[in-house]
Amino acid sequence: MDSSSSSPPDPPPTDNAARTESDYGEIFSRYARRVTGYLVRKGLSPAAAEALTEVAMLTAWQRFTRKGRPPPLFDTWIFCVARDQRAVLLHRTQRPEPDPDDPCWVADDSKPSSAPRPLETTHMRLRNALDSLPEVQRETLKHLYFQGQSTTAIARALGSREDEVREHIRDALHTLRIRSREDNGKP
Amino acid sequence: MSTDHHPTQDELLSYVVGNCDTWLAALLACHLTLCPNCRREVQLLEDLGGALFDLWADELGATVAAPSRPPPPRPPAPPSPAINHLPDEITHAVPRPLHSFIRDPRARFRFLLPGLGHIPLNLSAGGRPVRLFRFEPGFTIEEHGHLGLEWAIVLSGALEEATTGEIFSKGHISRRHPSDVHSLVTSGDEPCVAAIATLGALRPHTLRGKMAAIVIGN
Numbered sequence: 001m002d003s004s005s006s007s008p009p010d011p012p013p014t015d016n017a018a019r020t021e022s023d024y025g026e027i028f029s030r031y032a033r034r035v036t037g038y039l040v041r042k043g044l045s046p047a048a049a050e051a052l053t054e055v056a057m058l059t060a061w062q063r064f065t066r067k068g069r070p071p072p073l074f075d076t077w078i079f080c081v082a083r084d085q086r087a088v089l090l091h092r093t094q095r096p097e098p099d100p101d102d103p104c105w106v107a108d109d110s111k112p113s114s115a116p117r118p119l120e121t122t123h124m125r126l127r128n129a130l131d132s133l134p135e136v137q138r139e140t141l142k143h144l145y146f147q148g149q150s151t152t153a154i155a156r157a158l159g160s161r162e163d164e165v166r167e168h169i170r171d172a173l174h175t176l177r178i179r180s181r182e183d184n185g186k187p
Numbered sequence: 188m189s190t191d192h193h194p195t196q197d198e199l200l201s202y203v204v205g206n207c208d209t210w211l212a213a214l215l216a217c218h219l220t221l222c223p224n225c226r227r228e229v230q231l232l233e234d235l236g237g238a239l240f241d242l243w244a245d246e247l248g249a250t251v252a253a254p255s256r257p258p259p260p261r262p263p264a265p266p267s268p269a270i271n272h273l274p275d276e277i278t279h280a281v282p283r284p285l286h287s288f289i290r291d292p293r294a295r296f297r298f299l300l301p302g303l304g305h306i307p308l309n310l311s312a313g314g315r316p317v318r319l320f321r322f323e324p325g326f327t328i329e330e331h332g333h334l335g336l337e338w339a340i341v342l343s344g345a346l347e348e349a350t351t352g353e354i355f356s357k358g359h360i361s362r363r364h365p366s367d368v369h370s371l372v373t374s375g376d377e378p379c380v381a382a383i384a385t386l387g388a389l390r391p392h393t394l395r396g397k398m399a400a401i402v403i404g405n
Binding site: 078079083096105107110123144146169170173177 | 196197200202204205206209212213216217219220221222223226227231232233234235236237238239240241242243278279280281282283284285287342358
């Protein structure tokens with residue numbers, strides 16, 4: 001891991017200037033290498049991953065300019081774009097998504113337990129929580145997200161039992177769920 | 188809502204990382220339309236994907252040269268005509284993630300048996316078609332077993348397990364494995380619409396059920 005990956009990412013540009021060529025270059029240089037790495041880990045050849053990265057960055061840029069503002073968590077968004085582009089490459093239907101304008105949509109009426117937090121805080125909290133996980137849990141999540149492996153394949157790769165892998169995932173998610181809801185520095 | 192009526196952790200994870208079959212992704216997206224709790228869970232899993240992406244994705248990164256200029260903005264895509272022309276009967280009972288899998292834009296529930304209609308979807312699970320069913324009030328699904336997983340989601344109305352009295356209402360998921368034998372009846376005064384994927388043939392246990400299975404084509 002290089003040093004840039006351990007520091008918090010700068011928020012992407014948010015105003016009209018973001019549409020300039022230099023900002024596109026900045027976004028590209030910040031994310032393209034990561035998207036390529038992600039796709040290689042998902043089993044694509046480096047050449048195919050690079051080609052798909054360009055398509056993913058193009059898609060991201062077109063959505064970005066259409067909306068005129070970045071999504072709340074840019075990393076999450078890029079992750080979703082790369083994942084969907086890979087699905088399209090593999091001739092699978094793009095993942096069906098729920099639509100908030102659907103007449104069937106059931107709104108979330110639950111009241112938040114505290115005032116809404118800045119999204120960057122949520123992101124940083126998740127990053128910190130990831131750092132605090134035991135190594136085996138982090139390794140399991142890595143296999144799950146980056147190599148797209150099933151619990152059976154992860155168990156084989158890590159030399160453990162399938163129920164242990166499930167337990168690692170469950171425990172990791174439990175920790176992350178709790179830590180992502182905590183207030184800054186306070187439980 | 189009991190936790191049994193929601194997607195499993197494995198199902199939600201496979202949806203988030205993009206590994207699940209199209210039929211399951213479509214039915215999970217229907218559940219997410221109807222279940223704010225599971226939407227929050229998916230949001231957390233996607234945020235986690237983003238955080239992991241930020242931490243680890245560049246470990247194996249290759250060098251990709253940035254193009255000299257950004258691509259031009261693309262105009263928004265026009266909405267699919269098939270989605271706009273579906274009858275209200277469908278659009279108000281069936282969540283949008285399934286609309287693109289309905290072949291006929293003027294689709295309606297076709298008669299199968301008294302009290303039972305269906306719409307086949309352009310989706311298959313284990314080589315078998317996924318279908319929308321509409322059960323009229325009082326309709327009974329005779330006792331049956333399965334030769335493969337049966338994965339169903341109630342989209343409107345409710346179904347009741349005849350033996351246990353367990354109620355499956357809007358958004359609830361029912362999973363039945365090959366060893367399970369069950370019978371269902373429409374609960375309440377409203378018709379029930381459900382999307383059902385069967386990864387193996389049904390094994391009806393009654394003569395009426397066997398005759399119905401022949402008509403339904405299971």
